Amino acid sequence: MYLLLCSFFSFYIGTLVLYRLLFHPLRTFPGPVIAALTDWYEGYFNIVKGGAFITELERLHKVYGPVIRIGPNILHFNDRHAYHDMYTHGSTLVKEPGYYLGFMSHAPQGLLSICDPQDARDRRSLLGPMFSRRAVLALESTIQNKINQLISLIEEHYVSPHSSVKMSMAYRSVTTDIITEYCFAESANTLTPNFDHPIQIGVRELGKRVWIQRYFPFLNSLTSKAPPKLVQWLFPSFRSYVETKTGYEKQIDGLMRNPDSLSTIDHETIYHHLLNPKDQVALSRTTLVHEAFTLVGAGSDTVGNACTVGTFFALKNQMIGRKLVEELREAWPDEDKPLSYVVLEKLPYLTAFIKEALRFSVGVIHHIPRVVGTAPTEIGGHKIPPGTVVGMSSAFLHMNPDVFSDPYTFNPERWLTQDTSTMMFDFAPFSKGPRICIGLNLAWCELYLIFGNIFRKFNMTLLEAEANERTDFHQSFKSDYISPYWHWEDYRVFVEKRI
Structure with missing residues (x-):
């Protein structure tokens, strides 16, 4: 019996190898042989090598050209x-379920995890009004109050x-306090003197677990079902996750028991839209909790990362910092009187600086996969078979020298030329198309x-040592995070109040 099973298994593996190498629809696309045989080629670099597949992709493209086979059924x-x-x-392409349900296994019912296009449109129709420009301007004082708190702490x-x-x-x-106050009218209160709130530490730990979570999503499912105290005892790094989840559940339970209490909340929140959906089935408690996780994670990291990157280069290159300050001083002579978002967004150099910070910080640095529909689709001049998983990292878009000259140099001046239409078309810090980030209006305001x-x-x-820190793009970010964290990002600065 044992011999029979071994023979059958060997026959199955041999047949699978022959099919993937010689008969699979993607057999004509170049790439490493091992990648054509197993999805664990990518998994090896992301788990064992700590997210290094993004670096491997760059190498592979230099060897094989603009389209490569990186898995049995995956093209990059x-x-x-x-x-x-x-x-x-790509309106006919949908999100690849395995990737998103792994990556977002802690919140599989949130908007980011939804793969069906119609379900995504329905959820966006509920959340969209909360993140419109009108809504952001109406809550600008809420955002400014949190920034004032940061200024006071410094x-x-x-x-x-x-x-x-x-x-x-x-x-x-x-950014965490802004998104939580904005969405829930209940701040996470992570603005503490040392900026070391457990939630912030927990978010970084979650980032480090992203690849384990991606390939072994059942681990998150187990922790969500287990008693909170047991989870915290077995996995101390999950403490902030458990505490945050408990906080969302308490708020949501209270609102579901007493929907009229929405009228007593200080300002409009996501629950005003999600608890009473028009022409849609009411969302479950679990879905509401997952949506809260999705919004906070997505709403704090991209903006926080862009601010970290932009500030570093403005201080490292004194000319950039000086131009930024001169423009702000001229437009804002009395710094004790707040300047509004609608005034700030008209400042050319500040706008150019923000765009460059977003370009350089990339957003999500790893490719976000899509699945080709039931008919062959042309992508980049290639006919791609139905069912193929395809993707491209936005880092390749933002660092394309044909569009962004000298792309690895942080240079706001590039955005001050007369015609920036080509650069803007390839500018995708919040992705593009029908699944573009729903919170981009809030992000720009922040x-x-x-x-x-x-x-x-x-x-x-x-600090002098950090001013001399190398900033080579390829060597600077910690790719074990889904969004780029930088080797130098824990830089420290001396601060003086500007006169």
Whole structure:
């Protein structure tokens, strides 16, 4: 019996190898042989090598060209036209369920995890009004209040030649408090003097677990079903996840028991839209909790990362910082009187600086896969068979020298030329097309207000050792995170109040 099973298994493996190499619809596309045989080629680099598959992709494209086979049924592109075929215009392509349900296994019912296009449109129709430009402007004071709190903490604890502040944690604290206050009218209150709130530590730990979570999603399912105290005892790093989940559940339970209590909340929240959906089935408690996780994770990291990157390069290149400050001083003579978002967004150099910070910080650095529909689809000039999984990292788009000259140099001046239409078309920090980030209006508002206030009110100087830190793009980010964290991102700065 044992011999029979071994023979059958060997026959199955041999047949599968022959099929994938000689008869599979993707057999004509170039790439490593091992990648054609198993999906674990990518898994090896992401788990064993700590997310290094993005670096491997760059190497593979240099060897094999603009389209490569990176799995038995997966193609990756390095072609700007292919990117737009897949994401900007790719309305017939859908999210690949295995990837998203793994990556988002802690919140599989949130918007980011929804793969069906109609279900995604339905959910976006509920959340969209909350993130419209009108809604963002109506809650601008809520955003500004949190930034004022950040300014006060820095003034109270770090305006001294003997102290320095870690800007990455300061920025992620304020963006976390903004998104939680904005969405729920209940701030996470991560703005503490040391910027070391457990939620911030937990988010970073979650980032480090992303590849384990991606390939072994059942681990998150187990922790969500197990008693919270047991989870915290077995996995101490899950503490902030459990506590945050418990907090969302308590708020949602209270609102579901007493929907009229929505009228007593300080301002409009996502629950005003999600608890009473028109022409849709009411969302479950679990779905509401997952949506809360999705919004907070997506709403804090991209903006916090862009602020961290932008500030570092503005301080490293004094000419950039000086131009930014000069423009802000001229437009904002009295720094004690707040300047609104609609005024700040009209400042040309600040706008160019923010765009460059978003371009350089990339957003999601790893490719986000789509599945070709039931008919062959042309992507980047290639006919792609139905059912093929395709993708392209936006890092390849943002670092394309044919569109962004000298792409690995942080240069806001590139955005001050007369015609930036080609660059804007390939500018995708929030993705593109029908699945573009729903919170981009809020993100832009945060970026203008945070950068405007920080650079108008403070004179910052990098610690000498960190001012000399190498910033080679390929060697700088920690690819074990789904979004790029940088080797130098824990830089510290000396702060003086600007006169």
